[in-house]
Amino acid sequence: MSCGSRMLQEKEKMSEVDGHPQQEKSRKRSIDQSSSVIDIKIKGQDGVEVFFRIQTNTMLLKVLRAYCQKRNLAYKTVEFLYEGDRVPVKRTPHDLNMRDGDQIDAMTHQDGGVIKIRADCVVTDLHHVRDGRRKWEDLNMDCLVNVFGRVGIESLLLDVPFMCKSWYKATLSPLCWRLLDFSKISLDSWSYDESISRLLDKYQLYDKLSVTAFIKFVVKRSARSATFLSLPDCCTEEALLYVADECPDLRALLLPQDLPDDHMLRIPILISKWKNLEILRLGGTFQMQEVLAQINIHCKNFIGLAIARANVEQDEASAIVTLLPNIKQLFLRHAYMEKENLVMILQGCKELEYFDVRHCVGFDEGDDEILKLASHIRTFKDEGSMLYDYDDDYCPTYRVDGIHDGDFSD
Numbered sequence: 001m002s003c004g005s006r007m008l009q010e011k012e013k014m015s016e017v018d019g020h021p022q023q024e025k026s027r028k029r030s031i032d033q034s035s036s037v038i039d040i041k042i043k044g045q046d047g048v049e050v051f052f053r054i055q056t057n058t059m060l061l062k063v064l065r066a067y068c069q070k071r072n073l074a075y076k077t078v079e080f081l082y083e084g085d086r087v088p089v090k091r092t093p094h095d096l097n098m099r100d101g102d103q104i105d106a107m108t109h110q111d112g113g114v115i116k117i118r119a120d121c122v123v124t125d126l127h128h129v130r131d132g133r134r135k136w137e138d139l140n141m142d143c144l145v146n147v148f149g150r151v152g153i154e155s156l157l158l159d160v161p162f163m164c165k166s167w168y169k170a171t172l173s174p175l176c177w178r179l180l181d182f183s184k185i186s187l188d189s190w191s192y193d194e195s196i197s198r199l200l201d202k203y204q205l206y207d208k209l210s211v212t213a214f215i216k217f218v219v220k221r222s223a224r225s226a227t228f229l230s231l232p233d234c235c236t237e238e239a240l241l242y243v244a245d246e247c248p249d250l251r252a253l254l255l256p257q258d259l260p261d262d263h264m265l266r267i268p269i270l271i272s273k274w275k276n277l278e279i280l281r282l283g284g285t286f287q288m289q290e291v292l293a294q295i296n297i298h299c300k301n302f303i304g305l306a307i308a309r310a311n312v313e314q315d316e317a318s319a320i321v322t323l324l325p326n327i328k329q330l331f332l333r334h335a336y337m338e339k340e341n342l343v344m345i346l347q348g349c350k351e352l353e354y355f356d357v358r359h360c361v362g363f364d365e366g367d368d369e370i371l372k373l374a375s376h377i378r379t380f381k382d383e384g385s386m387l388y389d390y391d392d393d394y395c396p397t398y399r400v401d402g403i404h405d406g407d408f409s410d
Contacts, residue, residue: 038093038100039379042067042080045107046251047179047228048278051329051354053378054093061089067106081105144170149178153218174223182215183254185232215239219246230254237263244270250277257283257308267291272298281306285316292323304329310337317341321348329354339363339370346373353377359384
């Protein structure tokens with residue numbers, strides 16, 4: 001074989017192993033050119049989400065470390081999953097074909113390890129998961145608790161404990177009852193709801209079960225460890241006072257839009273019981289200033305406020321700026337808010353990372369002054385907002401992005 005042939009073969013081998021330098025440069029240029037900005041979110045097991053606006057060619061390790069820093073977590077104690085698989089930390093969103101709004105799940109290590117499944121894919125039909133291949137009943141107890149803590153109250157009461165002994169034992173752990181969503185309960189359908197009928201039958205509750213008794217029944221199982229609580233419109237004052245005493249570790253509290261005024265009068269007094277509160281959704285601006293004043297005093301880790309169809313006038317805007325100057329996430333979708341009050345919030349809340357003012361009345365979408373003031377915010381949404389309400393009959397279905405049913409997503 002000639003010297004020239006050998007040199008040619010060596011070049012081909014180098015190209016196969018290391019990549020041709022010119023091709024490598026072209027590839028890097030291609031990635032740089034394809035770089036764009038996307039918004040992603042990282043969701044912890046407690047239901048709290050942190051939002052990031054990043055370049056698609058940013059190494060994910062930087063984002064994951066930033067998340068741990070924001071949540072005061074040791075990086076080595078957290079497992080990050082994307083679409084059910086461990087996140088390759090040295091890759092980029094471009095490498096993983098991530099899109100705007102995608103979610104990464106943050107799972108803290110437990111003695112039994114971390115379950116490698118997406119929360120929304122854990123149990124699609126509990127009556128069909130027990131087969132010879134999966135053997136879910138043989139999983140480590142910590143893993144079972146990790147999974148069942150995200151399937152919802154109905155499945156925890158009506159399905160999981162009746163599958164096998166190990167699953168039943170797992171549901172006895174208070175850690176399965178940390179995320180409590182009662183928002184779908186309605187007095188109108190309470191007596192006729194199929195799940196309620198099943199509950200009465202399964203637990204032989206022959207007498208009529210009231211909403212208050214049901215809330216107490218479930219909250220008691222959490223053994224004071226609940227971190228997420230969404231209350232129903234029909235929440236009674238008795239139930240409200242009960243959860244205040246029995247849920248001292250709440251991180252996220254979602255109050256219903258139609259909570260009676262006499263119940264709302266209790267909220268400022270109860271805030272002192274939730275010192276770890278990070279996220280609060282109010283049903284309106286009634287008592288808002290009193291509530292925020294108590295949050296300022298007692299809730300040092302508070303980062304997010306949502307108000308349903310708020311009427312944000314000067315006093316309300318001033319209260320947000322004065323009492324929550326370091327707020328990170330603010331949801332005022334479908335609010336009535338004049339431009340000057342929005343400007344006050346933008347100028348006063350310098351730490352905002354996510355601000356949703358979509359479909360508001362009082363300022364126009366894309367206003368140059370507003371966009372300039374909001375330029376420091378990673379995610380600012382004002383789509384659909386207008387100076388005047390041209391359609392008084394328009395009544396959109398309200399949903400606070402990120403703070404609904406324990407799911408912080410659009």
